[in-house]
Amino acid sequence: MSAHIHLDEASIQKQTTTLNLGPTHPATHGVFQNILEMDGERIVSAVPTVGYIHRAFEKIAERRPYYQITPLTDRLNYCSSPINNMGWHITVERLLGIKTPKRVDYLRVIIMELSRIADHLVCNSVIGVDTGALTSFVYVFEFREHIYEIFEAVCGSRLTTNIGRFGGFERNFPQEAFDKINTFLEAFPRGMKEFESLLTRNRIFMERTMGVGGISAERALNYSFTGPNLRAAGVDYDVRVAQPYSSYEDFDFKIPVGTTGDVYDRFLVRNQEIWESVSIIKQALEKIAALEAADPSQKEVFYAPEADKYHLPPKEDVYTKMEALIFHFKMVMGEIEVLPGEIYSAVEGGNGEVGYYLISDGGRTPYRLHFRRPCFIYYQAYPEIIQGSLLSDAVVTMSSLNLIAGELDA
Amino acid sequence: MTHEQIIETLEAAFAGQLSDCDTAHGISSITIPAAANLKVLQYLYDSEDMQFRFLTDLTAVHYPNRTNEELCVVYHLHSLHLNKRLRVKLYVPVAAPKVFTASKLFSGANWMERETFDFFGVDFVGHPNLKRILNVDEMDYFPMRKEYPMEDPTRIDKDDEMFGRGGTIC
Numbered sequence: 001m002s003a004h005i006h007l008d009e010a011s012i013q014k015q016t017t018t019l020n021l022g023p024t025h026p027a028t029h030g031v032f033q034n035i036l037e038m039d040g041e042r043i044v045s046a047v048p049t050v051g052y053i054h055r056a057f058e059k060i061a062e063r064r065p066y067y068q069i070t071p072l073t074d075r076l077n078y079c080s081s082p083i084n085n086m087g088w089h090i091t092v093e094r095l096l097g098i099k100t101p102k103r104v105d106y107l108r109v110i111i112m113e114l115s116r117i118a119d120h121l122v123c124n125s126v127i128g129v130d131t132g133a134l135t136s137f138v139y140v141f142e143f144r145e146h147i148y149e150i151f152e153a154v155c156g157s158r159l160t161t162n163i164g165r166f167g168g169f170e171r172n173f174p175q176e177a178f179d180k181i182n183t184f185l186e187a188f189p190r191g192m193k194e195f196e197s198l199l200t201r202n203r204i205f206m207e208r209t210m211g212v213g214g215i216s217a218e219r220a221l222n223y224s225f226t227g228p229n230l231r232a233a234g235v236d237y238d239v240r241v242a243q244p245y246s247s248y249e250d251f252d253f254k255i256p257v258g259t260t261g262d263v264y265d266r267f268l269v270r271n272q273e274i275w276e277s278v279s280i281i282k283q284a285l286e287k288i289a290a291l292e293a294a295d296p297s298q299k300e301v302f303y304a305p306e307a308d309k310y311h312l313p314p315k316e317d318v319y320t321k322m323e324a325l326i327f328h329f330k331m332v333m334g335e336i337e338v339l340p341g342e343i344y345s346a347v348e349g350g351n352g353e354v355g356y357y358l359i360s361d362g363g364r365t366p367y368r369l370h371f372r373r374p375c376f377i378y379y380q381a382y383p384e385i386i387q388g389s390l391l392s393d394a395v396v397t398m399s400s401l402n403l404i405a406g407e408l409d410a
Numbered sequence: 411m412t413h414e415q416i417i418e419t420l421e422a423a424f425a426g427q428l429s430d431c432d433t434a435h436g437i438s439s440i441t442i443p444a445a446a447n448l449k450v451l452q453y454l455y456d457s458e459d460m461q462f463r464f465l466t467d468l469t470a471v472h473y474p475n476r477t478n479e480e481l482c483v484v485y486h487l488h489s490l491h492l493n494k495r496l497r498v499k500l501y502v503p504v505a506a507p508k509v510f511t512a513s514k515l516f517s518g519a520n521w522m523e524r525e526t527f528d529f530f531g532v533d534f535v536g537h538p539n540l541k542r543i544l545n546v547d548e549m550d551y552f553p554m555r556k557e558y559p560m561e562d563p564t565r566i567d568k569d570d571e572m573f574g575r576g577g578t579i580c
Contacts, residue, residue: 051544058529059553063560094435221490224465224518235490242493243436343435344467344486344497355467357486370469372486380521409544 016044019391023052027395029126030405034382034394041390046383050376054409061369065334066092067166067310069369074160076373077407080119080350081161082111082151087347090245091356092166093307095343103291103301104168105247106284110181111154111163112246112347113277113284117188118147119350120228120270120277123402127267128199130399131208136198143191146184153177167307171314172300178285185282192278196271206264213385213397214262223381226374227352229401232269233261239348246347250287251280263400270402310336334364351375351402373407411492413438416460423453430499437486439497444483447500448510454487454496455515461491465512468522470530472504472555480504483532485512502532504555511537529554 022033031052037044057072064072073084086108093100100108121144125137148158153176155163164170199205215225220233230237238255240248256272258265291298303311312331317324330336340362346355352374361367378401386394411419413433420440421428430441442450454462467486474480479501487496502509511534512519523534524543531552534540542549551558 051542051546054544056553059560219517221464222517224516237490242490243495341434342439344437344495345435346466353466355486357467357469357484359471368471370467372467376521376525377518380518 015039021391021394023049027130027398029399030403031409032398032403032405036391036394038391041392043386043389043391043394046386046394048379048382050379051409053405057410058369058371061366063365065364066336066338066366067331068334069366070164071160071162073371074162075406076371076410077119077349077351077354077375077404078159079122079404080115081159082115082163083119083347083349084354085161085163086112086246087345087349087354088356089164089166090347091343091345091358092310092338093304094345095341095358095360096166096307096310096338098167098304098307098310100168100246100304100307101301102247102250103288103298104303105250106288106291107169107173107302108164108246109248109251109284110281111151113280114147114150114181114184116350117274117277118144119402120274123351123399124199124267124270125195126399127209127263127396128205130396131205133199133202133205136195139191139198140195143184143188146180146187150177150180150184153180165303165307165312166310168303168311170312172302181281181285185278185285189278192271192274200268200271208393209263209267209396209400211260212263212389212393213400214260214265215381215385216261219381219384220261220378223378225352225378225381227349227402228266228269228273229261229352229378231255232258232265234259239346239353243346245345251283253280263396266400266402336364338362338364346372349374351404351407352378371410373410375401375403376408376410379403379408411459411494413494416492416494416496419457419460420450420454424450437495437497439499441499441501444500444502444509447483447485447498448512448515450498451485451487451512451515454498460489462487462489462496464488464490465516465518465522466495468512468519468526470526470532470554472530474504474556476501478503481507481530481532483509483526504531507532508535509533510535513537528552531555 017038019036019038021036022028023031033049035047061069070085070088073088074081076084121140125140128136151161152158154173155161215233217233217235220230234257236255236257253276256269258269313324313327318328338360340360342359344357346353355372357370358366359368386397417431417438427443427446428440432439454460466488469484471482481502481504483500485498509532511523523537526532527540528542528545
């Protein structure tokens with residue numbers, strides 16, 4: 001041995017191989033590092049390292065007026081930013097006691113379900129990629145693009161959306177947005193069926209995913225799993241049903257559950273949730289049409305009137321009216337009052353329960369804001385799930401958990 | 411069971427140990443002595459009527475002005491049986507922030523406690539692997555404590571007065 005290399009005796013004697021998976025590896029879809037101890041192709045143990053893209057959002061949030069925190073939430077789970085944005089808005093509205101009109105709730109439901117579809121499409125198609133099937137990925141990414149175009153029509157941005165304001169939306173939905181939603185609803189089911197026909201009963205895909213990366217319901221609950229990963233293990237917990245927000249109680253939908261909690265079950269649960277989301281969006285459009293038919297003035301309702309202190313005035317008024325300009329200035333400088341209080345509020349995000357624990361002391365910024373980030377919590381089960389499995393299975397398991405590095409590291 | 415009944419049951423079981431019990435925004439909140447945390451969590455877990463077996467969230471809050479109880483550790487529990495949430499708080503002095511680990515009861519508490527240690531320096535006694543998780547290992551302070559300001563302290567346009575808090579740290 002060279003005189004310059006000093007290895008301790010244990011590392012020379014050991015029978016296993018240490019393998020670095022990540023932090024940047026094409027198969028990990030994000031900045032995830034795992035130091036694996038391998039016995040041949042089998043994983044003996046895994047030590048995950050997280051925090052590579054930690055951006056101190058909780059600390060930053062203590063120095064940002066409430067409305068400036070919305071863009072921070074974008075960057076948590078950036079595959080479904082609108083859900084995070086609206087979760088934050090709903091949290092503040094609950095603290096302020098603002099009740100949003102039904103039309104706003106339904107519009108929010110449409111946007112949230114669209115982002116759930118986009119989130120699930122990314123996750124499920126990437127499971128296909130990791131098992132060697134790139135085609136399915138290309139099939140559905142077209143529809144993710146359609147969803148982003150809808151977001152663009154509503155708020156002007158695509159990935160990090162900053163969509164909506166406290167009490168509702170920054171402006172009414174343009175007709176273009178509704179047209180795009182309708183086009184999407186017409187075209188998407190066919191594409192989704194094609195996607196399912198490529199993978200769901202595909203022998204190779206089933207062999208690669210069934211019985212891989214499973215977790216029991218009991219362990220999943222003990223690890224505080226939420227979202228599709230928990231439901232795949234057979235627990236029907238969904239925040240939309242358990243503690244409804246944004247009028248989800250008005251909708252008729254099913255919570256799909258799995259039995260074994262393995263990669264295949266997670267895949268099936270997400271696919272089924274996509275179909276439920278499509279049905280929810282259709283119901284929401286019908287409900288909005290019914291509201292507008294009953295009262296044509298409803299067409300102009302896009303935010304809660306009682307939230308006008310928290311809602312920026314229309315831009316054309318800011319340029320032409322003194323009061324609107326003053327008001328705009330006050331709000332942009334963060335002069336909005338939030339009463340002291342403490343609240344935990346949660347929404348069903350793309351990958352689990354996204355919670356906001358907010359403590360306000362009456363200042364212009366939160367005294368403390370904590371984000372419950374679902375994938376940070378369930379990723380700690382990863383070493384237990386992949387122990388004893390093959391390296392290639394570990395990669396598929398990771399993509400099936402729907403880990404988003406931005407959310408993991410806050 | 412309603413939120414009030416949950417609090418009544420707990421008050422009967424832990425007579426004289428609970429304080430600040432209230433229910434707001436659809437969630438009950440109780441404060442317990444720091445040394446009793448595992449007893450209370452285990453009781454809530456085992457109770458057949460309540461079954462608080464899901465740890466939703468665990469974090470801490472720093473109140474620099476509360477002498478000898480500067481750090482508040484907050485558990486958010488969820489009973490899927492009752493579909494009710496419960497917030498359990500305890501206060502520890504920042505000089506010796508020792509709290510028993512809940513990671514034996516909830517596997518999910520492992521990383522949540524590591525995160526709380528990382529940012530607030532709460533020492534979870536008995537934790538299997540209490541290391542920093544999101545920050546670098548070499549860091550020698552706990553950044554979420556209020557004495558570490560976000561901005562450059564020489565900038566007067568970014569001081570607390572701008573945020574409605576009278577120019578001091580909290």
